[in-house]
Amino acid sequence: MTDTQTRPAASSPAPERRPSFARRRLLWPARNLWRSLTSMRTALALLFLLALAAVPGALLPQRELNAQKTQSYIDSHGLAGRILDRLQFFEVFSSVWFTAIYVLLFISLVGCLTPRMIEHAKSLRAQPVATPRNLARMPRHETREVAGEPEQVAARISDNLKGWRRTTTVRDDGVVEVSAEKGYLREFGNLVFHFALLALLVAIAAGKLWGYEGTRILVADGQQGLCNTSTAVYDSFRGGNLVDGTDLTPFCITIDDFSAKYLQTGQPDMYSATLNYQTGSDLDTGRQESATVKVNDPLRIAGDRIYLLGHGYAPTFTVRFTNGETRTQTVPFTPNETATLLSSGAARFDTPAGLYPNPDDRRKNQIALEGIFAPTAAYSGANNTLLSSSFPAARDPAVAIRIYEGDTGLDTGRPQNVYSLDQNLINQGRLRQQVTSGGSRLGTNLTVGQSTRLPDGTTVSFDGYKQWASLQVSHDPAQQYVLIAAIAMLAGLLVSLLVKRRRVWARVSPAPAGSAPGGSSTAGQRLTVVEMAGLARTDQAGWGEGFPDLVDKVTASRDATDEAVASPTPAQKSER
Secondary structure, eight states, rough: OOOOOOOOOOOOOOOOOOOOOIIIIIIIEEEEEEHHHTTTHHHHHHHHHHHHHHHHHSSSSOOTOOOHHHHHHHTTTTHHHHHHHHTTTGGGGGHHHHHHHHHHHHHHHHHHHHHHHHHHHHHHOOOOOOOOOOOSSSSSSEEEEEEHHHHHHHHHHHSSSSSSSEEEEOOSSSOOOEEEEEEEEHHHHHHHHHHHHHHHHHHHHHEEEEEOOOOOOOESSSSSSEEEGGGGSEEEEEEEETOOOOSSEEEEEEEEEEEEEETTSSSEEEEEEEEEEEEEEEEHHHEEEEEETTTTTTTETTTTEEEEEEEEEEEEEEETTTTOOOEEEEEOOOEEEETOEEEEEEEEEEEOTTOOHHHHHHHTTTEEEEEESSEEEEEEGGGGGGEEEEEEOSSSEEEEEEEEEEEOOOTTOOOOOTTSHHHHHHHTTTTEEETTOOOOOOOOEEETTTTOOTTTTTTTEEEEEEEEEEEEEEOTHHHHHHHHHHHHHHHHHHHHHHHOOEEEEEEEEEEETTOOSOOOOOTTEEEEEEEEEEEEGGGGGGGGOHHHHHHHHSSSSSHHHEEEEHHHOHHHHHOO
């Protein structure tokens, strides 16, 4: 009879717990999406996409810069223009799709740079890598037999590796290992570069949120001024999302004089404007300071920059009504031809109250004119009546104008284009073109000092011209931080490129019995075998073919080192 041993039944593995719905449907997809978004590949793709999305902003007119030109472009292209307008191609840099791209790029770069910054910060505190088991497999490997105890030789090697971060390990079998590493400044450079890049992105974003840009045309006569107190004083204003226009930097400027120099070909050589400005306490005392502004040489006041963008001409017209009263205006004309500065514009004159006491009669007898200004008049066409310009400098100024009478829309409260008359008023007959003394409805050519008469006795004269300059006021509160971040980026990049990481390991062990250190040791001294290896990213990392010299230097005793310095070898003499 045999005993039967019953074996316990094998326990079946416990069933795995199925992940929760929130983890499977929310947490994991969100984690994978975040990893994809913060990868360097995605950041590069978004950067390329951002550059591609900016192309329409350079090719198409933008409403923020020139609303009139943008609307004319839309009207001239019909359905295609209206479709592009709906897709925000005329407001590219404030469009939803462009904003989405650079917001995603910002998040991607922040998520990509932050882990790298943490990694580089940890590497700054890292200890040298432990000595590998097989040093002979390293790219640089040398073996020496020196006199001395292993602990003494290891201490000497560690002392000779000044400037290296090093650790010494004594094994149980008496072998001493030295690990040393140099070039931690490279990781510091990487850390500075990534941190500065992140700071640069934050500074640019802050500058866009709290910054603003405004443009204004001022006649260069010292009379018309700009006081930075409200957004309404600008011809065009573009502010950040956190700018409401109530906290602008207070200052006032006027253009006292403007000069333009041209080459013989008509190409501009230099623009310069003399500005008078007030800021701070000068606004209360009335004291003014003067400065000269040139293209790409702005005036910096109260943290803002005043740029000179361009210039043009502002002809002066005087309307003398039948009762003898006059109205004079100097009206900026916008250049139509950049090569010759042939410009176009319009002017509106209100009727004197004493001439028409009835407001309705007064409104119906207002005077308006529109036409072109030629700095250097050139005539062509039938009877030489077609005016054009041959040079941008005002050598022989003239105007060709059409004069209208009626309701100019001055008191309607609706905004109007300052460079042209309201065509709807003309089509409705509320603004009627007048036949001048020359008897032509096509226009009247006038030079400086000439005038023309309307049928009711009203005269319009061309008195001369003044120059105007277009100024841009730019406020960026983070511009100094952008500069500091850019300099730090460059410094960190240079450090990371110039400094190389190098690693050296030494294994010091007792020499086999009967061996002599180089065949020339003193009797009774114990011999030690030093096996050293080095690793560098490239041969340009610091030693190249000079690794044996490094081994000789760190394994030599202090006396031998001093003797080598006092009595250099022929090779060392030739190097000197």
